[in-house]
Structures are given as structure tokens and as C-alpha cells.
Amino acid sequence: MRISDFCFIIAATCALGGMALGIFMGIVQDFTLAPSHAHVNLLGWVTMALYGLYHRGIGRVSGLAGWLQVGSGALGAALMAGGLGLYLSAGHDERFVPVVIIGSLLAVFAMLMFLGLVVTDMLRVRQPAFGTTVHSG
DSSP: OOHHHHHHHHHHHHHHHHHHHHHHHHHHTOOTTHHHHHHIIIIIIIIHHHHHHHHHHHTOOOOHHHHHHHHHHHHHHHHHHHHHHHHHHTTSOGGGHHHHHHHHHHHHHHHHHHHHHHHHHHHHHHSOOTTOOOOOO
């Protein structure tokens, strides 16, 4: 499986989950889980889709750094949104705070890795091959 395919599968799954949660909240008229709904959509749907578009566009199909980056993003989104949902639905039960924290840290780690990959890719693409002449203008 290519990195981008993984990202798109996770993104679409999160989009459906976020939609289902939103519909459920609307039906029961209880919006306690709105923060979890927002994080499923933002970290799961939007961010994972953007990761997938970038990796597909740059041509990265595999590699440890890419997989570590998107795996951390997917796990971070699941733990943060899921942990937040459990925390809120259980009446702010402190037992779920570590899950939210771990998910948040994984999401930040994934974004830091993404920044590192983007910068590395930019430098790799912009450096001319040995012995070639770069023309400006």
C-alpha cells in the first residue's frame, strides 16, 4: 500500500465517522461531543487528506520516515478525538486525560515530521545535480 492510499483511507473513514457523530448529536440534541467531532474532522479527515495529497504529489510511496509520519498522524488523531470523546461523555473523567495528551503529542510529532519532510524535499529538489549548471531568469 502506498502512503497516500493509507492517508486517504484514514481520511475518508474519519470523515464518515465525523459525519455520523454530527448526525447523532443532532438527532439527540446533545452536543457534548462537539469538540471530539471537530477533532475527528480536522485531524482525521482534513489533515490526513492533506498529508496524502502531499505525499502523492511529491511521489513518496513508501519509506520509514513517511510511514512514521502518517502513522503518527493517524494514531494521534484517533487517540486525541477518541480520548476527548471518552473524557467528555464520561463527565470529564480524568482517567481519559492521558489518552488525549498522548494523542495530542502524536499529532504534533506527525506535523513536526511533516515539516521536516517538506523542508528536506524542498532542499533535495532544488539542489542541482553535481556538474550541472543552474541558469537564472
